[in-house]
Amino acid sequence: MNVFDRFEIPLHMDYDGQRRAEKYSKIIITLFGAVGLIWGYIIQRFSQTVYILGAGFILATIIAVPPWPIYRKKPLQWQKPRSDDAKKGKAAPANTEQNTNKTKKKK
Amino acid sequence: MHSFLSRGNAIIAYSLSVLALLTFFCFLSTEFLDYRAKAKISTPKILVKNVPDYSASRRENDLGYLTFDLQADLTPLFNWNVKQLFLYLSAEYSTPNNALNQVVLWDKIILRGENALLDFKNMNIKYYFWDDGHGLKGNPNVTLTLSWNIIPNAGRLPIIQSIGSHSFKFPSEYTTDRL
Numbered sequence: 001m002n003v004f005d006r007f008e009i010p011l012h013m014d015y016d017g018q019r020r021a022e023k024y025s026k027i028i029i030t031l032f033g034a035v036g037l038i039w040g041y042i043i044q045r046f047s048q049t050v051y052i053l054g055a056g057f058i059l060a061t062i063i064a065v066p067p068w069p070i071y072r073k074k075p076l077q078w079q080k081p082r083s084d085d086a087k088k089g090k091a092a093p094a095n096t097e098q099n100t101n102k103t104k105k106k107k
Numbered sequence: 108m109h110s111f112l113s114r115g116n117a118i119i120a121y122s123l124s125v126l127a128l129l130t131f132f133c134f135l136s137t138e139f140l141d142y143r144a145k146a147k148i149s150t151p152k153i154l155v156k157n158v159p160d161y162s163a164s165r166r167e168n169d170l171g172y173l174t175f176d177l178q179a180d181l182t183p184l185f186n187w188n189v190k191q192l193f194l195y196l197s198a199e200y201s202t203p204n205n206a207l208n209q210v211v212l213w214d215k216i217i218l219r220g221e222n223a224l225l226d227f228k229n230m231n232i233k234y235y236f237w238d239d240g241h242g243l244k245g246n247p248n249v250t251l252t253l254s255w256n257i258i259p260n261a262g263r264l265p266i267i268q269s270i271g272s273h274s275f276k277f278p279s280e281y282t283t284d285r286l
Contacts, residue, residue, distance in 0.1 A: 018108040025118050033125040037132055044187040046133050046260050053129065057122040065114045 010072060017071025025064035032056025134261040137188040146179035146253040146269035148196070151229060153275055154282045155243045162237075169243035171198075171236035171277060174229045175213075179253065179269065181223040192217045193256040196232075200249040202242025210236055212251075245279035 013021060036052030108114050152174045160168040181192060195214040201207060212232040217223050236243070243249075252272040257265050 013109070021114060022108050022117065025114075026121060029118070029122050029125055033129055037129050040133075040187060041136065044185075046130075046187045049129055049133070050126065053122065053126055057118065060118050060122075061115065064118060065111060067111075 011067050013067045013071040014073070014075050016074040017067075021064040021071055025060040028060040028063065029053070029056045032059070130261045133188050134259070137186055137259065138262055140186070142184055142255075142257055142265065142267045143270055144179060144181055144184060146177065146271050148251050148253060148271070148273035149176045150174065150251065150273060150275050151176065153277060155277045156283075157241070157244070157281045160237055162235075163239075169238040169241050171238070171243045171249075172232070172282075173212075173236070173275075174231055175227070175251065175273075177225055177227040177230065177253065179225045181217065181225065181255070184255070184257070185219055185223060188259045188262060189257055190219055190260060191258045192223070193258065194253060195255070196251060196253050198236065198249050198251055200242070200246055202238065202240065202246070204240050204242060208238065208242065210234075212236055243277050244281060245277060247276045248274055249277065250274045 032055060033049075033053050036049040036056075039052060040046050040049030108117060150173050152172075154172040156170045156172065157167050158170050159165050160170070175196070177196070181194075184192060193214065193216055196212050198210045198212055199207065212234055213230065214233065250272050251274075253269040255267055255269070257267065
């Protein structure tokens with residue numbers, strides 16, 4: 001599909017990683033905003049508040065936007081593909097169908 | 108949050124929301140401050156002339172001329188939500204024609220960080236002090252007041268009058284010399 005697939009560089013986050021990335025970015029931006037507000041109030045310069053928030057934005061972007069490997073630590077445990085489904089045919093129709101549907105959707 | 112762009116978008120949107128909230132706090136922290144201050148005004152020299160007003164009707168109208176001294180300490184007015192002050196000196200008086208006349212004679216912009224401790228001596232007025240008739244000659248009560256308009260980062264643009272004004276009267280004879 002794209003050049004990264006060819007070299008097998010994984011570019012996704014797993015579900016837990018996505019949740020953590022969002023949490024980290026919000027914590028960083030909120031923290032920098034709060035510190036900036038206090039600091040700006042102390043030295044009476046609102047521009048400093050804005051700059052500090054900007055620094056938080058850049059840090060959050062670096063930490064939470066690229067799909068770093070730490071966001072890929074809890075991959076989904078897929079069921080092994082069953083090669084015997086086709087041979088057995090009608091053995092367990094309901095169960096099999098559900099599994100295949102699920103697999104298609106997630107991939 | 109599943110892709111590069113959606114994460115970037117979420118972070119930008121959240122940062123802007125936080126910025127809006129911070130700006131609101133900045134506004135709240137200064138909204139209820141008292142921006143009044145004292146100003147001391149005096150007028151060493153007052154003249155009135157009767158000359159044609161070519162800017163309006165070409166009729167001969169009263170033209171006031173004065174110099175003023177002004178002392179005011181406006182440093183306490185500056186805080187993190189004040190970008191600049193727009194000062195203006197206005198004259199108020201009443202004539203038979205109009206119950207209230209207001210004329211702006213002088214103004215000044217003070218940016219944040221500039222010297223806001225004002226001590227002016229013998230300042231010329233910046234704008235013509237025209238009356239629309241003959242209301243200045245011998246006028247017994249002309250009041251000069253200093254006012255300022257606060258230009259904030261966020262919030263209202265209040266106009267505040269200084270504490271302390273100066274009243275004077277115009278001479279009852281026209282000056283015929285050149286100013």
